[in-house]
Amino acid sequence: MADTSVLKDNLTNLAAGPKTNGPMPRFEAHTKKATRFGFGEALVVLGERYENVVVLGGDITGSVMTSYFKDKFPDRFFSMGITEATATLVAAGLALSGNIPFFATYGAFASCRNTDMLRISLAYNDANVKIGGGHAGISVGEDGATHQALEEIAIVRVLPNMTLVVPCDYLETKKATIAIGEHYGPCYIRFGRSDVPSFTLEETPFVLGKAQTFRQGRDATVIACGPMVWEALVAAYELENEGLDVRVINMSTIKPIDREAILKAARETGAIVTAEEHQITAGLGGAVSEVLAQECPTPVEFVGVKDTFGGSGKPDELMKFFGLTSGDIKNAIRTVHSRKAQ
Amino acid sequence: MADTSVLKDNLTNLAAGPKTNGPMPRFEAHTKKATRFGFGEALVVLGERYENVVVLGGDITGSVMTSYFKDKFPDRFFSMGITEATATLVAAGLALSGNIPFFATYGAFASCRNTDMLRISLAYNDANVKIGGGHAGISVGEDGATHQALEEIAIVRVLPNMTLVVPCDYLETKKATIAIGEHYGPCYIRFGRSDVPSFTLEETPFVLGKAQTFRQGRDATVIACGPMVWEALVAAYELENEGLDVRVINMSTIKPIDREAILKAARETGAIVTAEEHQITAGLGGAVSEVLAQECPTPVEFVGVKDTFGGSGKPDELMKFFGLTSGDIKNAIRTVHSRKAQ
Amino acid sequence: MARLTHTIYPLTTGFHGATRPTPNPELIAKYGYDSFVPFENSPDNSDEKLQAIAKEIRRDIVRALVEAKSGHSGGPLGSADIFAALYFGGVMRYDPKNPWWPDRDRFILSAGHMCPVLYSTLANAGFFPKPELLTLRKFNSRLQGHPGRDMGLPGIESSTGSLGQGLGIAVGMALADKRVDKNSRRVFALTGDGELAEGEIWEAALIAAHWELDNFTMVVDRNFCQIDGRTEDVLKLNPVGDKFRAFNFHVIECNGNNISELRAAFKEARSIKGRPTCIVAKTFMGHGISFMQDDYRWHGKPPTPEQAEQALVELV
Amino acid sequence: MARLTHTIYPLTTGFHGATRPTPNPELIAKYGYDSFVPFENSPDNSDEKLQAIAKEIRRDIVRALVEAKSGHSGGPLGSADIFAALYFGGVMRYDPKNPWWPDRDRFILSAGHMCPVLYSTLANAGFFPKPELLTLRKFNSRLQGHPGRDMGLPGIESSTGSLGQGLGIAVGMALADKRVDKNSRRVFALTGDGELAEGEIWEAALIAAHWELDNFTMVVDRNFCQIDGRTEDVLKLNPVGDKFRAFNFHVIECNGNNISELRAAFKEARSIKGRPTCIVAKTFMGHGISFMQDDYRWHGKPPTPEQAEQALVELV
Numbered sequence A, B: 001m002a003d004t005s006v007l008k009d010n011l012t013n014l015a016a017g018p019k020t021n022g023p024m025p026r027f028e029a030h031t032k033k034a035t036r037f038g039f040g041e042a043l044v045v046l047g048e049r050y051e052n053v054v055v056l057g058g059d060i061t062g063s064v065m066t067s068y069f070k071d072k073f074p075d076r077f078f079s080m081g082i083t084e085a086t087a088t089l090v091a092a093g094l095a096l097s098g099n100i101p102f103f104a105t106y107g108a109f110a111s112c113r114n115t116d117m118l119r120i121s122l123a124y125n126d127a128n129v130k131i132g133g134g135h136a137g138i139s140v141g142e143d144g145a146t147h148q149a150l151e152e153i154a155i156v157r158v159l160p161n162m163t164l165v166v167p168c169d170y171l172e173t174k175k176a177t178i179a180i181g182e183h184y185g186p187c188y189i190r191f192g193r194s195d196v197p198s199f200t201l202e203e204t205p206f207v208l209g210k211a212q213t214f215r216q217g218r219d220a221t222v223i224a225c226g227p228m229v230w231e232a233l234v235a236a237y238e239l240e241n242e243g244l245d246v247r248v249i250n251m252s253t254i255k256p257i258d259r260e261a262i263l264k265a266a267r268e269t270g271a272i273v274t275a276e277e278h279q280i281t282a283g284l285g286g287a288v289s290e291v292l293a294q295e296c297p298t299p300v301e302f303v304g305v306k307d308t309f310g311g312s313g314k315p316d317e318l319m320k321f322f323g324l325t326s327g328d329i330k331n332a333i334r335t336v337h338s339r340k341a342q
Numbered sequence C, D: 001m002a003r004l005t006h007t008i009y010p011l012t013t014g015f016h017g018a019t020r021p022t023p024n025p026e027l028i029a030k031y032g033y034d035s036f037v038p039f040e041n042s043p044d045n046s047d048e049k050l051q052a053i054a055k056e057i058r059r060d061i062v063r064a065l066v067e068a069k070s071g072h073s074g075g076p077l078g079s080a081d082i083f084a085a086l087y088f089g090g091v092m093r094y095d096p097k098n099p100w101w102p103d104r105d106r107f108i109l110s111a112g113h114m115c116p117v118l119y120s121t122l123a124n125a126g127f128f129p130k131p132e133l134l135t136l137r138k139f140n141s142r143l144q145g146h147p148g149r150d151m152g153l154p155g156i157e158s159s160t161g162s163l164g165q166g167l168g169i170a171v172g173m174a175l176a177d178k179r180v181d182k183n184s185r186r187v188f189a190l191t192g193d194g195e196l197a198e199g200e201i202w203e204a205a206l207i208a209a210h211w212e213l214d215n216f217t218m219v220v221d222r223n224f225c226q227i228d229g230r231t232e233d234v235l236k237l238n239p240v241g242d243k244f245r246a247f248n249f250h251v252i253e254c255n256g257n258n259i260s261e262l263r264a265a266f267k268e269a270r271s272i273k274g275r276p277t278c279i280v281a282k283t284f285m286g287h288g289i290s291f292m293q294d295d296y297r298w299h300g301k302p303p304t305p306e307q308a309e310q311a312l313v314e315l316v
């Protein structure tokens, strides 16, 4: 998908624009890898660490990479067939009996087919269940609208007690999966099907509930999640030529949201762009807007799917059509920067 | 629930504070009536008008007042048992065959038990189905958390193609139900179980998709929906004594939202309070914040349930405990007004 | 390999502050709740003893409901015999003094609205003091209108109230016991019959049978009533037994208002290997109270004070 | 009393702009798609004729999938005989030249992922030009990866793809026909077998039986395969027939790869009064192609060009 060539010869600039100071994470962008692999690998790590981690299959174990765990720990893997709602309930029962169950399926069904179960049996019950929602967003590609999950952020974040994580790349997905596995409470993690740039390193910090500044900047801030973080970094890097010094925040935990990071960015840069592979309604953009409206009203531009359904096509084609590229983020930054001036 | 005595002797002041000008709707507040009765009566009106209006029952016809239609038009009423998800699908099938089906049950199950059905078979299908979500909010009372729907606004508004209405009282619910019945497309209407002040009149305007200014004011605006509109009117009226001139907007259609009304209020009053019997996450407050962030950053205070589950108790007790009274709105207005000054 | 353990029970995030509602002291005295001694759970209890306990459970349901002024009468009264057999006939293993004893058997009330019977049963077993029954449905009571795990009431394993969900949770617990921990705990669940319309019931049934959860016993309160009318008018459910048989359950059909049939059914369920059991317990809604018996209009309302008095007379 | 009518079909909000993808002209020529004459739908068609049509449907599935480079092979190929019988044996009433003819019978593909077989069937019946099959799954194609009603493709009555939803929609249509409009339309639906795990299937079954929808016929593509393996390993479904019988369906079990058995089944279904029919059609996934036959790994992938060539040789 996203073009990585722009960064091949200047990885340092990606992390810290020349106009900013302070140490920033180092990134490397040589490979592309779907975030779902991070999820699958982390389950094996957790399975090795804790005997009470169990995994439920929803008849797409090979798609959401629960197959790794299944192969390694067949005794702790339980096939549920195509029963997303009840698999969620069974997970709740397993959790109430002291296990740490993961149930993963396509995000559309992991959040919509079982919403009442998330609400009552997970959230209200405070059950220690981890839901993995794969095939996030438009980049799913050819399968089309029914399989392109674009609503999870809204649906999960309206539920009390839930933790919601949308990691930015393969390695962060792995770290985030391990983190939610070790954290008590109902959690939802969102990850994708298609290859996206893999750029964070082992040393890149990940803390559940904390946003990470991936690039300093003073003129505007992009707050992004999922693969849009990479697009934001590319956009920020490229806008240097236009004299714009753009901060990039990786908002990998969306609930509870890191209010401090949002407010700091708003106060220091005065202009925000949110970028998410999700409906612009009620998603990350909404969460950020709510914080700002309550504490520091600031111009925001929203990059995301504009209240329409997805469709079939190649991931690249679709990301372009739906306005989910670094170019779209650049336009949004320019717009919000000019609004700030007003 | 809400105290109506304050207005008994001064109905005019409710509508238009002394410091504002221009004609405003007249209100009367002699009765209390649950909004669900407006829904039930409207179905009968629609049934009389159109032979292809049909109603599906979810085993609580007496609670959501579909019983009126059932008694009047038994041949066009179809019991579905307790199958919220499939009742939604059956409604879609009826709609695709040219009927105008209404399916109503408790809002918790009308929006959460069938979310994937709303997403694919209603919204993506653009099926002309009307979903009625009763028992909205905390005012449900003794039944407790599982039955207190607090998520519908977030869940329904994230779905493309949906229309979402949250009328403010009995009569507006009746008008709104008729309006969505005559409007093509998937619609969701939210209404309540407990008696709330009935104050709009036949002449009070209701237009699908349009907010109505129920009280003029220059110092701040409360944008409210459902029974919180009444609480907002009371708050505004009472704050006159403190020299605050508060506008009240009835945002009865939440999707599509009336951006113009929000922006006008923000530009003219510079401070906004949102009030909803819903989670403050991703609901009306979120919708308003999104519009403001994109076009006119403005301080907002949120009145609603603060990311917790409900509980058993008398409606009054609960509304007070959860911070959903005119007093809470007054505090929010004072706060936002002082923030505006900064 | 390590276990990552967390405190799961009791959850005490019940959010309405520390002050619980105070039960009416006059009623406590009137009902003798202050001097109440809990009943023992034993396979040696006679049928007559269990019948008497069932009657006491019914009385407590009536007392709690009339004081609450809202709530569900019909299902709870109709199913009291099932609870008497389960909790006092030695069917379930539990320790009311140590309610979260890890080795306890689990009971999940999938039909959450029927909680008055569960609360009354638990109080009669000594899980919590009887006077608390008089706080049913009141602000900040541990006895929520539908079971809320956040209130930490001993004996409440899971929040329920959204129909069709509890069964899947119970299946998850049975899966944990039989396939993960490989312990000897048994898991029980009760559903309504109207509730069987929910698709999650059949998903849970498929899963329980697939994993051969013979440690799992579900009871259907087959009272032929639900809110809008008789079940067969609202949505035809018969033949219920055939349905569960086709879903690979061992099915036992019995009179759910007959203690000895119920005890035999639970005994049979325990002996079955390789498949879960479904006991279709034919009951009467509002059983034991003449003016409620078999009348679906009693699904969701409490008795008036006069009706309660009359009911308590009939329940002597 | 008035009707409030709206234009329902075709929906043409397909959002990717006006330019549809262009099918490869070389392939059109190679496959003779430019000179193709649609097949007639008639009860007088011989079994042999329908077998030939099924083969053509299969060839078109292979051609579309290899060009799409993604998509589902196994289910569509296995169920082609069902579609041949339905659309060309005079079972369904439709008019490809007037695809939205109000009196048409309705078909809903509940197993939305199996759309290649539906698209191929519709093209062979003349609902749209065959070359369009070569645009399957491409950007802005009317042939979406899962059926999208927003694209307005003739013959696509509803969007599907989220398993378990189509059946309820079909039941709603049958309810409309039998109980509201009281017309003589019939409604057909096809589900996968793995799909039967979804609880909405059983909810829909209860509703169809309750309302005695004898104008409704569902077909289960019983291929014993789903994504993760054999159905009985993933989640035991047997005995499928007993399940539907216990849900008050008339059940017909037949060989779903045998045209004459399928025709007999549809005929029998039409004669049943007072209850809906479920045809459990035993098929082989990937039927007709040696290296795919009965292998669940072919659920969701397209053939490579070489495999496609081989498949087309076998399908002559």
Ligand SMILES: Cc1ncc(C[n+]2csc(CCOP(=O)(O)OP(=O)(O)O)c2C)c(N)n1
Binding pocket: B058, B059, B060, B082, B084, B109, B113, C074, C075, C076, C111, C113, C114, C161, C162, C163, C164, C191, C192, C193, C194, C195, C196, C223, C225, C226, C227, C285, C299
């Ligand atoms: C998902 C869901 N839908 C609807 C309801 C509302 N409701 C509560 S009890 C009930 C009827 C249940 O019937 P049954 O299971 O037979 O219980 P009974 O009336 O016999 O007590 C309904 C519809 C609910 N609690 N949950």
Ligand SMILES: Cc1ncc(C[n+]2csc(CCOP(=O)(O)OP(=O)(O)O)c2C)c(N)n1
Binding pocket: A058, A059, A060, A082, A084, A109, A113, D074, D075, D076, D111, D113, D114, D161, D162, D163, D164, D191, D192, D193, D194, D195, D196, D223, D225, D226, D227, D285, D299
């Ligand atoms: C609600 C939902 N869950 C999961 C999926 C993903 N999925 C698509 S097809 C399929 C397997 C279906 O099995 P079956 O019905 O037997 O079809 P077959 O493999 O035989 O074609 C799954 C799990 C889906 N499309 N919808």
Ligand SMILES: [Mg+2]
Binding pocket: C192, C193, C194, C221, C222, C223, C224, C225, C226
């Ligand atoms: Mg019942």
Ligand SMILES: [Mg+2]
Binding pocket: D192, D193, D194, D221, D222, D223, D224, D225, D226
């Ligand atoms: Mg199959």
